[in-house]
């Protein structure tokens with residue numbers, strides 16, 4: 001029996017039997033309709049009788065956003081009604097549902113616990129297949145209330161305080177995030193694959209006073225010493241006063257605590273929750289719910305601030321409509337809670353709708369490449385939402401791994417994080433989904449809070465084309481800037497014209513940077529940083545980032561972050577990092593390094609090792625370059641700017657002069673020739 005079941009049992013004082021998946025879930029999962037998406041037109045449509053198709057509803061949402069979102073907002077429980085639906089614009093800053101007060105944990109837990117206490121809220125799929133736990137809404141509520149009490153009493157957390165998380169994806173992370181929202185605190189979840197340095201800089205930036213972690217985590221059969229990493233990070237993060245440690249499997253013998261700073265959650269659950277006082281902090285709609293850091297084109301990650309009312313409503317409404325959520329669904333989003341996909345579609349979207357969500361702790365290939373499909377069969381998942389990089393990886397292992405397992409429970413498949421290639425889309429659709437499931441490519445970003453481009457609900461005769469997100473979600477009006485037209489299609493910088501409730505409100509501690517990054521270049525629109533194509537039929541396809549951000553195995557990474565890490569080495573004089581196409585990862589990392597005089601005679605292999613170590617220590621394992629090319633110089637313009645366009649081509653192996661383009665503006669064009677030669681020797 002597993003820890004959380006026991007913990008939850010202790011909380012609710014029920015017999016172990018109650019933890020079996022309640023019959024309401026298991027019976028519903030056996031009668032999945034095998035039809036294509038058929039979400040009924042949301043009831044907002046009924047306010048305007050001229051609406052009789054999804055396209056009409058979309059147009060309505062763009063023309064009358066205030067009426068549209070006001071109608072949608074009725075799906076949340078408001079403690080105090082709001083007065084103004086939308087206030088301001090991109091130039092002034094936007095506020096949503098002004099005057100309204102609500103509590104996120106009440107919306108995601110209490111109201112469902114009241115109506116369906118035995119419905120499963122979270123399925124915790126641990127690293128070892130078959131080691132799953134079910135947490136019902138009733139149990140989740142007890143857990144959230146107790147965690148909130150611990151945060152308040154032991155962590156001294158008050159409204160507006162920041163709480164950092166360094167946790168694997170699981171019920172502790174989910175319930176703690178909800179506990180923060182219950183008391184009006186702001187969570188800042190840091191992906192537990194980041195290094196101690198990266199964790200420290202995020203905690204410092206957010207000014208976190210509490211950090212929550214586990215003694216160890218397990219991922220892909222490996223043991224990760226999370227508490228040790230937190231200890232290292234805390235040497236450089238004096239703002240943190242309290243560490244709450246979840247002892248995995250209840251085993252409190254694994255790590256030593258530093259008193260009085262550190263506490264085991266297990267001990268606190270026994271002692272400090274005797275007289276729990278459930279204080280619900282109803283906050284303003286525009287109060288922050290969480291901060292989430294993401295990479296940009298400079299070295300310093302941005303802490304995007306998401307607000308309570310707008311974000312929650314958008315996560316809830318996109319989840320319901322894009323994935324056609326129905327009662328009894330078992331939603332399998334395999335993203336980690338440390339990314340926005342985990343926030344919106346593991347946690348907030350599904351729970352706000354009263355759904356059953358999966359918290360997946362493992363990897364797609366542990367213990368073998370059948371993991372997803374075995375899990376689909378065992379847990380009767382109705383949805384699988386994952387990244388193209390995982391699909392490409394699994395595709396390589398062959399369809400037998402998929403076909404070994406029964407996937408008849410699946411109804412909707414989703415892809416997120418990077419452009420999905422045709423081969424991966426077809427395999428997902430034909431092999432995984434047996435041509436029976438709808439496939440939704442979903443484009444969005446940490447900044448956007450929820451899905452913005454996706455085939456969305458569409459009519460039975462509306463086409464769904466492979467490998468593109470196609471249509472804008474309700475309320476989203478995409479525009480192409482600096483665009484060029486050819487053969488009926490248009491390509492340019494992907495911007496969004498009008499505010500929508502899910503968009504982040506600011507960058508933590510740096511509102512000026514928020515304006516500068518997103519609203520300056522194509523003012524007065526929001527600029528996503530991506531390029532896109534609108535085809536002759538008006539359908540959208542994403543071409544990729546237009547800035548110095550790359551996408552490695554679905555992880556967003558600023559090339560400047562990697563450069564900063566390598567520049568710390570005493571013998572690097574200059575570095576330039578670019579992405580190049582990689583069959584599985586989407587993009588690989590290619591680093592060009594110029595050494596200082598004293599470094600030129602050093603052992604290159606040793607140097608390479610040291611540079612890779614720096615990337616791992618400063619950022620994370622996935623930030624380690626695939627290639628490091630040492631060279632005497634880099635292609636620069638006469639004003640000294642590195643020509644990344646040329647480096648990208650060289651990294652991609654494009655070596656013929658006509659492919660490299662115009663190099664006449666370089667200060668020293670000969671450097672290109674020698675770089676090409678050096679690149680060839682790396683193959």
Ligand code: WT7
Pocket residue numbers: 294339340341415416417418419420441442443444445446447469528529530542544545551555556
């Ligand atoms: C960047 C955002 C969206 C949540 C997970 C990633 C790329 C995302 C798609 C897609 C093409 C995509 C974009 C975007 N991206 N989804 N369906 N097709 N590209 O969030 O870490 O903030 O990264 O991921 O380049 O800007 P993120």
